Amino acid sequence: MNLSFFDQFSSPSLMGIPLVLISMMFPALLLSPTNNRWITDRTSTLQLWFVNLVTKQLMLPLDKKGHKWALILTSLMVFLLLINLLGLLPYTFTPTTQLSMNLALAFPLWLATLLIGLRNKPSASLAHLLPEGTPTPLIPALILIETTSLLIRPLALGVRLTANLTAGHLLIQLVSTATIALSSTMPAVSILTLLILFMLTILEVAVAMIQAYVFVLLLSLYLQENI
Amino acid sequence: RALCPLVPSAPAALRALPPPVAVGVLHTTRPLHTTQQSLAPVPPLPEKGGEVRHGVIPEEFFQFLYPKTGVTGPYMLGTGLLLYLLSKEIYVVNHETVAAACILTVIVYGVKKFGADVAAFADKLNEEKMATALAMKNGAIQTLQTAIEEEKKEQWRVEGRNYLFDAKRNNIAMLLEANYRERLLMVYNEVKKRLDYQVAMQTLKRQKEQDYMIQWVEKNVVQSITPQQQKESIAKCILDLKALSKTAHAAV
Numbered sequence: 001m002n003l004s005f006f007d008q009f010s011s012p013s014l015m016g017i018p019l020v021l022i023s024m025m026f027p028a029l030l031l032s033p034t035n036n037r038w039i040t041d042r043t044s045t046l047q048l049w050f051v052n053l054v055t056k057q058l059m060l061p062l063d064k065k066g067h068k069w070a071l072i073l074t075s076l077m078v079f080l081l082l083i084n085l086l087g088l089l090p091y092t093f094t095p096t097t098q099l100s101m102n103l104a105l106a107f108p109l110w111l112a113t114l115l116i117g118l119r120n121k122p123s124a125s126l127a128h129l130l131p132e133g134t135p136t137p138l139i140p141a142l143i144l145i146e147t148t149s150l151l152i153r154p155l156a157l158g159v160r161l162t163a164n165l166t167a168g169h170l171l172i173q174l175v176s177t178a179t180i181a182l183s184s185t186m187p188a189v190s191i192l193t194l195l196i197l198f199m200l201t202i203l204e205v206a207v208a209m210i211q212a213y214v215f216v217l218l219l220s221l222y223l224q225e226n227i
Numbered sequence: 228r229a230l231c232p233l234v235p236s237a238p239a240a241l242r243a244l245p246p247p248v249a250v251g252v253l254h255t256t257r258p259l260h261t262t263q264q265s266l267a268p269v270p271p272l273p274e275k276g277g278e279v280r281h282g283v284i285p286e287e288f289f290q291f292l293y294p295k296t297g298v299t300g301p302y303m304l305g306t307g308l309l310l311y312l313l314s315k316e317i318y319v320v321n322h323e324t325v326a327a328a329c330i331l332t333v334i335v336y337g338v339k340k341f342g343a344d345v346a347a348f349a350d351k352l353n354e355e356k357m358a359t360a361l362a363m364k365n366g367a368i369q370t371l372q373t374a375i376e377e378e379k380k381e382q383w384r385v386e387g388r389n390y391l392f393d394a395k396r397n398n399i400a401m402l403l404e405a406n407y408r409e410r411l412l413m414v415y416n417e418v419k420k421r422l423d424y425q426v427a428m429q430t431l432k433r434q435k436e437q438d439y440m441i442q443w444v445e446k447n448v449v450q451s452i453t454p455q456q457q458k459e460s461i462a463k464c465i466l467d468l469k470a471l472s473k474t475a476h477a478a479v
Binding site: 035036037038039040041042043045046049088089090091172173176177179180194197198200201202205 | 269272320321322323324325326327329330332333345346348349350352353356357
């Protein structure tokens with residue numbers, strides 16, 4: 001059904017109606033609704049346990065002011081995790097393969113951390129631009145370098161997520177195409193390629209979870225520096 | 228629903244309002260409600276989840292087709308449908324098929340291998356929650372029961388106070404008695420000492436008188452022995468001895 005390898009990355013639309021919003025909202029349907037029971041069913045229990053775990057881990061290094069970010073960081077984590085994992089199913093569209101969405105997530109959050117730091121403790125957040133113990137002649141160059149690394153953070157966050165997922169999906173597609181193409185001529189090599197595809201799938205599952213975690217972790221780190 | 232968790236059966240327009248407003252509005256619409264207002268007790272969760280066959284197809288589907296097609300009906304339907312889609316190329320086999328096979332294998336393997344463990348973990352979490360609550364309840368009950376027993380014991384102890392007083396009274400009486408007898412003994416001993424002294428004095432005096440009399444008699448006897456009497460008595464003694472010795476020799 002897909003003519004080229006890049007059709008999976010095009011924004012889905014049905015007869016001209018863009019479906020990308022629905023595909024972004026879909027993972028929320030998979031989460032069990034909040035109920036006012038004390039002992040919940042298994043899915044709700046596991047979901048609650050997971051959310052508690054994530055929130056605790058993210059909020060441990062932050063002080064009380066940073067706890068205001070608990071809701072957005074945890075929900076971002078769950079959102080990215082579900083989108084990434086659902087994208088591994090066949091014929092699905094993964095919104096996080098679109099640079100537009102990832103930059104739209106990364107840029108405002110990073111800017112928020114930066115502005116919080118500049119507003120609350122401006123000298124401390126500017127002091128982060130110079131690491132401790134640098135020799136004096138290097139100071140101007142180092143400040144330029146650190147400023148560049150600071151300003152490139154949102155780009156890095158967005159591009160990291162996009163590149164990882166896009167590359168993974170593309171690799172899966174390429175290796176599976178190779179498997180099919182080789183199955184008629186050299187079946188043994190085709191089996192080998194199938195094995196590679198298995199490993200790749202497992203890797204992609206891991207990458208999906210890790211990338212979501214890394215995104216949120218880096219944001220919380222930037223928050224730690226600036227809170 | 229998340230906005231106003233007060234009454235799940237309230238109309239959507241009411242639930243859309245923020246909770247303080249919704250509560251106020253709720254009172255005015257109360258006579259119009261037809262369901263229970265309270266949220267507790269919630270109906271219990273079913274013991275087992277819905278029955279599924281092969282992990283995804285509900286058992287009800289098989290039961291639904293059973294009267295018309297028997298046991299193999301759904302499987303025939305599935306196989307026929309699959310073959311129809313494949314042969315008519317309604318579903319085209321492309322690279323996504325292989326990728327689908329891979330990811331589905333990974334998912335099925337994961338569920339089969341870790342499913343029971345994850346379910347047990349979820350059950351354990353719930354069990355721990357219940358166990359802490361139950362432990363608190365039981366601990367409180369235990370403390371109160373121990374308190375009740377202690378109180379009963381104290382009441383029983385109070386009943387025995389008469390025995391305690393009697394025992395104390397007996398103790399004191401014995402002490403007094405013992406003291407009185409001690410003093411009697413002391414008196415007796417003192418009197419005996421004085422009487423013994425008198426008796427000893429008398430015996431001593433008589434003894435002295437006896438000794439003196441014996442001495443005087445001996446002195447007079449010794450003075451009255453003349454030398455002639457002495458010689459005669461000695462010669463008689465010698466003759467007696469000789470006679471004795473003769474009889475003694477004969478005996479040997």
